[in-house]
Amino acid sequence: MGRRVLVTGASGFVGRHVLAGLASAGYAALLGLGRHEGATVPAGAEFRAVDLADRVGLAACLRSFRPSHVLHLAAQASAAQAQGAGAETWRTNVAGLLNLADGLLAEVPKSTLIFVSSSEVYGRAFLSGESVTEDTIPKPVGVYARTKHVGEEMLTDVLAESESRLIILRPFNHTGPGQDERFVVPAFAHQIARIEAGLIPPRLAVGNLDSYRDFLDVRDVARAYAMTIEASERLESGTILNIAAGRPRKIRSVLDDLTQLARVPFEIVVDPSRARASEIHFASGDNRRIRKATGWMPEIPWSETLVQALEDARARVAAES
Known part of the structure; x- marks a missing residue:
């Protein structure tokens, strides 16, 4: 069966670039989720308004679409904004993520969840002045970074004894149109x-x-996500990958x-x-692991x-x- 890919946070800045990149991949199906109706998506993709806080609606969506892969982008995206909205950030970045994990276990237990975390989880580990690797112990600073790190740990625990697979991505700063x-x-x-x-x-x-x-073009980051999906069957569950320019x-x-x-x-x-x-x-991040695992390199x-x-x-x- 061909891949059926679901992207949360599909109407956001990164999500729009990701859907555009995935739409030409020839998947059996591609579905973007967002909180609000009316999002424009490229040919080859569908969109549904589903709030991850709505456990019943989310479960129904997963049951009907039956994704083989879920790329989870939905989050409070700004560390600065998160600092002034702690409760909302925890609800979005952790409670919504737990709802998604529960839904996958119940409806599509053999799916692969690709969780887009953040380089922010490294926090005070950057004080070494060296480029961090995936083996660097995170020392998150601030609400945003803590919620992302807790999300990683929570998913590792929740999916540990299941047939679901987990890949964790830690993108560094990215920008673009x-x-x-x-x-x-x-x-x-x-x-x-x-x-x-x-x-x-x-x-x-x-x-x-x-x-x-460590800056990247958002389109290079979107391509890294796509290449991770393509390589996912070869990756061990629990794999963590930095997405970084290394410069x-x-x-x-x-x-x-x-x-x-x-x-x-x-x-x-x-x-x-x-x-x-x-x-x-x-x-700054070391990108050698993702280069070896997927062949990805920043190009733009x-x-x-x-x-x-x-x-x-x-x-x-x-x-x-």
């Missing part, structure tokens, strides 16, 4: 677009520019590159409210990622004004 301004690259790009359009004064507000982060970039260099792409000059001003409180100065040049992020911001700002 469609990402909102809670994240650093679109935050810079949208300010540049508004300055170019004369909507705000020529002053770009920044937070901490001296941290290093940390200073935030200041990201801004410098975007400044070179801007059409007008501007002043850079520090806004303390934009500085995310964090002791993590350096974060960083320069292209920034050009497309800025063009997307310009189009969105033009549509707003």
